[in-house]
Amino acid sequence: MMLTxxxxxxSRSIVLILAGLFLVLWMSHETLAQGKEVFPSKTVTIxxxxxxxxxxxxxxxxxxxxxxxxxxxxxxxxxxxxATGVIGSLKLAASEPDGYTVGLLSTAVQTTQYTSxxxxxxxxxxxxxGAYFExxxxxxxxxxxxxxxxxxxxxxxxxxxxxxHSSSGAASTxxxxxxxxxxRSGIQLPDVPFEGYAPAVTAVLSGKIHSTSATLANLAxxxxxxxxxxxxxxxxxxxxxxxxxxxFMENGVNLKWINWNGILGPKGIPAERMAAIQTAVEKVYxxxxxxxxxxxxxxxxxxxxxxxFKTQIDKDDPVLKEMIEGAGLMRAK
Amino acid sequence: MDILQGMLHGFGVAxxxxxxxxxxxxxxxxxxxxxxxGIGPSGSIALLLPLTFSMDATSAVIMLAGIYYxxxxxxxxxxxxxxxxxxxxxxxxxxxxxxxxxxxxAGPALGxxxxxxxxxxxxxxxxxxxxxxxxxxxxxxxxxxxxFSLVLLAFALVGYLASGSMVKALxxxxxxxxxxxxxxxxxxxxxxxxxxxxxxxxxxxxxxxIMGLFGVxxxxxxxxxxxxxxxxxxxxxxxxxxxxxxxxxxxxxSFWPITRGSLIGFLIGILPGGSGIVASFSSYAIEKKxxxxxxxxxxxxxxxxxxxxxxxxxxxxxxxxxxxxxGIPGGSAIALILGALRIHGVIPGPLLIKEHPEVFWGVVAxxxxxxxxxxxxxxxxxxxxxxLLNIPKYLLYPMIVLFCxxxxxxVDNNLFDVGLLFFFGFLGYVLKRLNFELAPLILGFILxxxxxxxxxxxxxxxxxxxxxxxxxxxxTVLLSLSxxxxxxxxxxxxRRSKAMEALKREMEASxxxx
Numbered sequence: 001m002m003l004t005x006x007x008x009x010x011s012r013s014i015v016l017i018l019a020g021l022f023l024v025l026w027m028s029h030e031t032l033a034q035g036k037e038v039f040p041s042k043t044v045t046i047x048x049x050x051x052x053x054x055x056x057x058x059x060x061x062x063x064x065x066x067x068x069x070x071x072x073x074x075x076x077x078x079x080x081x082x083a084t085g086v087i088g089s090l091k092l093a094a095s096e097p098d099g100y101t102v103g104l105l106s107t108a109v110q111t112t113q114y115t116s117x118x119x120x121x122x123x124x125x126x127x128x129x130g131a132y133f134e135x136x137x138x139x140x141x142x143x144x145x146x147x148x149x150x151x152x153x154x155x156x157x158x159x160x161x162x163x164x165h166s167s168s169g170a171a172s173t174x175x176x177x178x179x180x181x182x183x184r185s186g187i188q189l190p191d192v193p194f195e196g197y198a199p200a201v202t203a204v205l206s207g208k209i210h211s212t213s214a215t216l217a218n219l220a221x222x223x224x225x226x227x228x229x230x231x232x233x234x235x236x237x238x239x240x241x242x243x244x245x246x247x248f249m250e251n252g253v254n255l256k257w258i259n260w261n262g263i264l265g266p267k268g269i270p271a272e273r274m275a276a277i278q279t280a281v282e283k284v285y286x287x288x289x290x291x292x293x294x295x296x297x298x299x300x301x302x303x304x305x306x307x308x309f310k311t312q313i314d315k316d317d318p319v320l321k322e323m324i325e326g327a328g329l330m331r332a333k
Numbered sequence: 334m335d336i337l338q339g340m341l342h343g344f345g346v347a348x349x350x351x352x353x354x355x356x357x358x359x360x361x362x363x364x365x366x367x368x369x370x371g372i373g374p375s376g377s378i379a380l381l382l383p384l385t386f387s388m389d390a391t392s393a394v395i396m397l398a399g400i401y402y403x404x405x406x407x408x409x410x411x412x413x414x415x416x417x418x419x420x421x422x423x424x425x426x427x428x429x430x431x432x433x434x435x436x437x438x439a440g441p442a443l444g445x446x447x448x449x450x451x452x453x454x455x456x457x458x459x460x461x462x463x464x465x466x467x468x469x470x471x472x473x474x475x476x477x478x479x480x481f482s483l484v485l486l487a488f489a490l491v492g493y494l495a496s497g498s499m500v501k502a503l504x505x506x507x508x509x510x511x512x513x514x515x516x517x518x519x520x521x522x523x524x525x526x527x528x529x530x531x532x533x534x535x536x537x538x539x540x541x542x543i544m545g546l547f548g549v550x551x552x553x554x555x556x557x558x559x560x561x562x563x564x565x566x567x568x569x570x571x572x573x574x575x576x577x578x579x580x581x582x583x584x585x586x587s588f589w590p591i592t593r594g595s596l597i598g599f600l601i602g603i604l605p606g607g608s609g610i611v612a613s614f615s616s617y618a619i620e621k622k623x624x625x626x627x628x629x630x631x632x633x634x635x636x637x638x639x640x641x642x643x644x645x646x647x648x649x650x651x652x653x654x655x656x657x658x659x660g661i662p663g664g665s666a667i668a669l670i671l672g673a674l675r676i677h678g679v680i681p682g683p684l685l686i687k688e689h690p691e692v693f694w695g696v697v698a699x700x701x702x703x704x705x706x707x708x709x710x711x712x713x714x715x716x717x718x719x720x721l722l723n724i725p726k727y728l729l730y731p732m733i734v735l736f737c738x739x740x741x742x743x744v745d746n747n748l749f750d751v752g753l754l755f756f757f758g759f760l761g762y763v764l765k766r767l768n769f770e771l772a773p774l775i776l777g778f779i780l781x782x783x784x785x786x787x788x789x790x791x792x793x794x795x796x797x798x799x800x801x802x803x804x805x806x807x808x809t810v811l812l813s814l815s816x817x818x819x820x821x822x823x824x825x826x827x828r829r830s831k832a833m834e835a836l837k838r839e840m841e842a843s844x845x846x847x
Binding site: 051052053054055057058061062064065078079080081082083084086087090115116117118161164169170171190191192193194195198199201202203205206208209220221222224225227292293296297329332 | 375378379382383386473474476477517518519520521522523524527529531532534535605659660661662665668669670671672675676678680681682683684685745746747786790793794796
């Protein structure tokens with residue numbers, strides 16, 4: 001095939017342009033390799049292993065909004081619910097560890113190590129940074145006769161089988177806390193599992209069930225209106241909003257367990273990207289908008305990050321395992 | 334604040350340009366989501382949630398609520414036109430709606446469902462406004478024992494859903510129960526029929542099941558057709574304007590079904606776990622039960638469209654009562670609206686009306702406006718929808734499959750659900766070819782788990798004593814009603830089979846003579 005003079009000129013300039021483009025690409029790659037990379041340079045995904053509308057989802061969306069403002073890149077929340085969070089958690093563990101996919105996981109990823117027929121593995125993640133914790137409770141109806149945990153325990157001992165408890169699910173963490181409370185204070189507390197916190201709390205509001213251990217956020221509007229009363233919280237210390245509500249420990253019940261939520265990624269996220277995420281998330285935590293959100297949502301700061309975060313989780317794991325064994329919820333072998 | 338003052342305040346809030354726009358945008362999206370088969374309100378609300386970040390709490394809820402009740406309007410469109418429900422709530426509308434369309438009466442069917450939806454929506458909003466606090470307390474009375482009795486009553490009505498063989502209808506109801514039993518058992522968390530697959534642990538989703546059985550199966554059925562219908566839909570519609578609207582007789586036939594449907598739907602919508610789909614099934618069964626010509630149901634009678642379509646709209650309004658007065662979400666879409674309020678720092682609970690009157694009254698007032706918008710939007714669209722039937726099937730049906738796939742995937746962002754969609758598509762095809770009715774399957778699938786969990790929950794509460802099911806007046810009345818329904822069904826079946834035997838003997842005798 002013969003080329004005309006003009007065509008030759010055109011093809012030569014095309015070659016030149018392509019060569020130039022390659023040069024630019026190569027140079028930019030070099031700068032990337034030299035650690036001057038801009039992270040993130042594309043959309044970041046936050047996996048939430050729960051349905052949209054729940055408390056984890058709400059927090060993830062508020063965080064995503066602020067992160068995308070900080071980064072100037074879209075940050076999207078993808079809900080992958082099912083199997084008590086196992087589906088989303090397993091998918092997160094299997095995703096590419098490039099920092100562009102992280103998840104807002106919780107205590108559930110620890111619980112399902114022991115309860116789920118398709119177990120999770122807490123060692124399969126990079127623990128980037130903690131987000132917040134939610135305390136569990138022991139709550140009764142506002143007009144119930146028990147003013148303190150002691151009175152509740154005394155009544156339950158004197159009237160075995162009279163008191164019923166509601167939980168958010170058969171293998172839920174609030175149930176584990178309630179069952180540990182019952183064992184350690186020597187009372188019978190038959191548990192009625194519902195599907196989620198809303199129906200569990202409703203059952204106590206209606207007076208058909210006597211107590212629940214839902215997280216504080218699920219009780220807060222009813223505490224304010226006087227429809228419910230909280231007898232104890234499961235955190236280590238009393239909570240600023242409820243200085244009069246004692247902890248289980250103060251009541252002589254050796255029980256402290258909270259629902260932690262944190263940003264986790266698949267194992268092997270490069271250190272500098274992890275640091276970039278930590279820095280951005282800490283900026284969000286310092287914002288007034290985030291602090292206001294924490295106040296209205298009754299969630300509390302959980303500032304551990306990196307190795308510190310992972311070490312704490314590992315340290316607490318035997319406590320959780322004991323609670324699961326005690327409640328008879330270890331998965332069948 | 335009394336109701337009148339509250340409403341004045343509410344309209345003041347709802348009539349600001351920003352809120353009017355939010356309301357219009359919400360119902361517009363809602364209509365579109367309703368019409369598209371497979372894509373449901375939860376998925377679209379989740380998708381549009383970030384859009385509300387820049388709004389205030391009231392506008393956000395006005396828009397999201399508009400999407401929610403807007404879908405109830407559009408859901409019937411494809412049920413009537415192509416026998417594929419736009420939403421789960423409109424499954425039952427397929428039965429008589431599609432028959433009406435086949436008889437060339439698609440217009441009146443669409444018209445009555447738009448007017449019925451409007452009337453029911455308005456009744457629902459009035460109920461929400463006047464009765465919200467007392468009704469919310471009433472809903473609290475429904476504990477596991479009461480829910481069990483109510484669901485048992487709904488189950489007793491299953492026989493009335495069958496227009497063909499009763500045995501086949503019951504078989505389908507049981508198949509529905511079987512599908513519902515897949516997943517973790519609620520009390521012990523023991524997996525059932527999951528075959529070790531993590532995707533089955535939470536059970537089979539409603540959207541892949543319904544869209545497979547009704548959507549994909551219909552497309553597979555159409556593959557059997559040959560000849561000119563494949564090119565252009567057989568029923569070439571060029572209806573005159575007035576033919577699009579219900580006739581005076583239609584109105585007369587529909588008046589009571591719409592009224593009853595609105596009331597039933599509203600009451601079921603308030604209850605925990607009560608949904609538009611239970612409301613529409615109940616309305617259909619009750620209309621058929623009390624009709625003077627039950628044999629016409631399934632043949633394209635307008636009551637079979639008017640009742641259920643009103644019921645699901647009223648249920649959509651009723652569902653806001655527990656949310657706005659107690660902070661309790663009834664279903665996944667309502668839970669999303671609760672999430673939106675939380676993001677804006679408004680925590681719904683017993684004090685919402687007192688602390689945030691602008692949210693409560695603003696949203697209620699916007700629902701009046703939204704219902705008007707929906708009627709104005711939907712009436713002119715009827716003519717356009719009817720012409721949808723003129724689209725060649727080879728263009729229309731692949732689009733339906735596409736929307737079903739998007740819908741099934743978008744619920745949980747899980748590809749496994751798309752696989753389930755096709756499984757149920759083929760199953761639906763086989764069942765339809767064997768002349769099984771699918772409505773009882775859906776009823777079994779939805780009610781079965783509620784029946785099981787409420788029975789178990791009630792029995793744990795009572796320490797195993799059965800008298801908990803008659804411990805409250807509500808439970809006792811509902812339980813007796815279901816007993817009555819079953820008894821009348823058995824008696825009438827026995828009578829009919831006796832009459833049949835007599836007829837058979839007579840025929841044999843006359844044949845002997847010959």
